[in-house]
Amino acid sequence: MLSLFVSTCVMTGSPLFARAYGWSGSEHAHSVAPTNDGGFAIIGRTNSYGAGYDDFLLVKVSSAGVLEWTRTYGGTGHDYGMQVFQTQDMGYVMAGYTGSYIGYYTLLIKTSSSGTLQWAKAYNIYPAWWVTWEGYLYPASDGGFVLTGGNGEIIVAKLSSGGAIQWAKRINGPNDDSPGHIIETSDGGFVVVGYTTSWGSGPSDFIVVKMAPDGSVQWARVYGGPSYERALSVAEVADGNMVVVGYTGTFNPNDDILVLKVSMSDGSLIWGRAFDAGSNEQACDVVATADNCVAILCYRYLLKMDLSGNLLWSRRIPISGYGLTNSTDGDLVVAGYASPNNIDFGLLRVGLDGNYSGCLSNWSPTVMDGAVASSPITVGEDITVSSIDVTPEVYTPNLVTTNICTPVDVSEEERWFGREVVCFPVSGGLAFNSQIPEITLSLYSPDGRLVYSGHLRKGENRISLGQGVYLWRAGDYKGKAVVR
């Protein structure tokens, strides 16, 4: 029988890892952003180092999760870093809560690409407390930022790249309302989500407000059942609509994840799903994925859905996640906390298949129809925001890295010149040409499972393999190979 197997050795990839970064006190990570070098910037807070109580902690790691540099920023009070993004000049902008500058409760910090402080501003509207530590930031395509926060109300402000306020709006409900994430949408407008006790049914409902680039409200709606609903995050998805995530008490006495797909054009509900695993499940972040699906983070759980509302996979993860992002090459990255040293920053990188053997395990929630009632509301009024320039203290902490899971290194350094082990195509498998008398060879599936282990002799070694993608390691040499 003629074998049609053809194999090629290809370069790719980045390691999967789950790591903690911390010191003796508490390091809580709140979110993570990809950086132009393929790595990540993680923001949160620490009380191990800094100017007093908690300070912002910014940790820069490589694509493989290797710690590159760290800084703290803050004053003598509590300073909680919430979100970070890389700016168009390759620096960083961070936002969070501050208690260090009385009367001004949102802190925005701009640094260089190496974390050097460039400017910092604190913001408030008087007499309201503006941003609690649930404030969120998002980069705007004009180089500026949009910021939301509130303590009993939802405030949205558009800032220039230098932190000057361009406009600010208040979602003016009569009762308590609280913001979750804000995003810029592909039309240059913005969407802010949160929860409201001013409208809707029962104790609270999701609130979603779609704004034009100038902050005028295009539509606003509430969504919910007879119990509480709280939205925490939103993502624009591949078909131009949005997915809003949070939690609900409508379907069970305990919290369930609630996922709503909502029309970008008018806010009508497209579908809803709720997930229960018998305990309190609360989705806290969502991202659109490179393969046109969505991934949803719920503390110790990560799940992926298609845009029709089907659950594709759900996993238990080894860190308590708060923030979810995409790597520059499409993997999923979760930031949160882990506990090797009291409480540390935790960071997990996993592929779009959710497979990371020995690190993530299957989790099977009950899936329910989460379609809930929805109604339009009328909101939006201009407000005045004031800011002051502040100078946070900056420190360089020493953090320890701990592996929570054994990293799966799928990276390839194809140093053909001088390579002592080379993988090349043969019919029905792979061949390895080794110049070393004897060396151990391990072959893994892409999800990190060991599928072959043996020794290479000096010279050519042939291994019969079925079709598929294999990761291989022989001593210091490694690569990825496809058997077709």
Ligand SMILES: [Ca+2]
């Ligand atoms: Ca710690």
Ligand SMILES: [Ca+2]
């Ligand atoms: Ca502080």
Ligand SMILES: [Ca+2]
């Ligand atoms: Ca409700």
Ligand SMILES: [Ca+2]
């Ligand atoms: Ca539940």
